[in-house]
Amino acid sequence: MCRPGGKSAGWRDRCHHPGECAPKDDFNPLFEKLLAADGLVPGSPVYIYHVTAQFKTRADRPGNAIHCQRLPGKYGAVVSTAGGSGHEETADYLEMLLRRPGAQSAGRIACTLDDGPVPGDAELLKQANALGVTLVRAIKEKQEFPDQIQQQEKLREYFRDVIIKRKDRWDREYRYWQGKGWL
Numbered sequence: 527m528c529r530p531g532g533k534s535a536g537w538r539d540r541c542h543h544p545g546e547c548a549p550k551d552d553f554n555p556l557f558e559k560l561l562a563a564d565g566l567v568p569g570s571p572v573y574i575y576h577v578t579a580q581f582k583t584r585a586d587r588p589g590n591a592i593h594c595q596r597l598p599g600k601y602g603a604v605v606s607t608a609g610g611s612g613h614e615e616t617a618d619y620l621e622m623l624l625r626r627p628g629a630q631s632a633g634r635i636a637c638t639l640d641d642g643p644v645p646g647d648a649e650l651l652k653q654a655n656a657l658g659v660t661l662v663r664a665i666k667e668k669q670e671f672p673d674q675i676q677q678q679e680k681l682r683e684y685f686r687d688v689i690i691k692r693k694d695r696w697d698r699e700y701r702y703w704q705g706k707g708w709l
């Protein structure tokens with residue numbers, strides 16, 4: 527239950543108070559690398575209609591990147607593969623992971639074996655190559671994709687309200703927004 531002082535109060539909101547991700551594992555150094563990168567290429571095969579469990583384990587961690595809009599100015603491209611279906615939905619999810627924290631997506635490769643390609647398919651490799659070139663160009667030219675920017679501005683407003691409303695419980699986030707001059 528989401529009530530202050532509840533039985534699980536020791537754990538609830540722990541990500542927001544001490545200022546770093548509570549579980550001490552490989553994630554924090556990985557997150558630092560993610561923040562230092564210019565380009566991000568999340569990718570996964572479709573396992574039972576979604577990304578793999580291994581991928582999801584990592585994807586579930588950086589709530590802070592979303593709440594604090596940590597990725598503006600970064601670009602990405604996504605890759606998903608399926609034996610049959612689910613590749614577009616999985617690519618949608620992967621793009622959401624880029625865009626919700628503020629990065630822009632330069633595009634996707636979403637493919638299924640149903641379309642006939644075999645591993646090493648020359649056409650797909652050509653498309654993947656072209657996507658790589660598009661991504662690097664977006665980074666170098668600091669391109670703006672207007673529909674994505676517009677959506678992100680709305681999201682920024684939404685999170686601004688959330689951060690103000692939860693000021694006392696999400697002090698880490700509040701201080702971050704304050705430091706950025708976004709409040």
Ligand SMILES: Cc1cc2nc3c(=O)[nH]c(=O)nc-3n(C[C@H](O)[C@H](O)[C@H](O)COP(=O)(O)O)c2cc1C
Nearest residue numbers: 571572573574575576606607608609610611612645
């Ligand atoms: C555990 C498991 C679950 C899978 N589930 C799906 C699925 O739900 N839908 C689908 O189209 N393909 C499914 N596949 C096929 C994979 O998406 C396909 O093998 C992969 O995209 C091709 O990459 P690979 O060469 O790395 O296997 C599954 C494969 C495995 C091993």
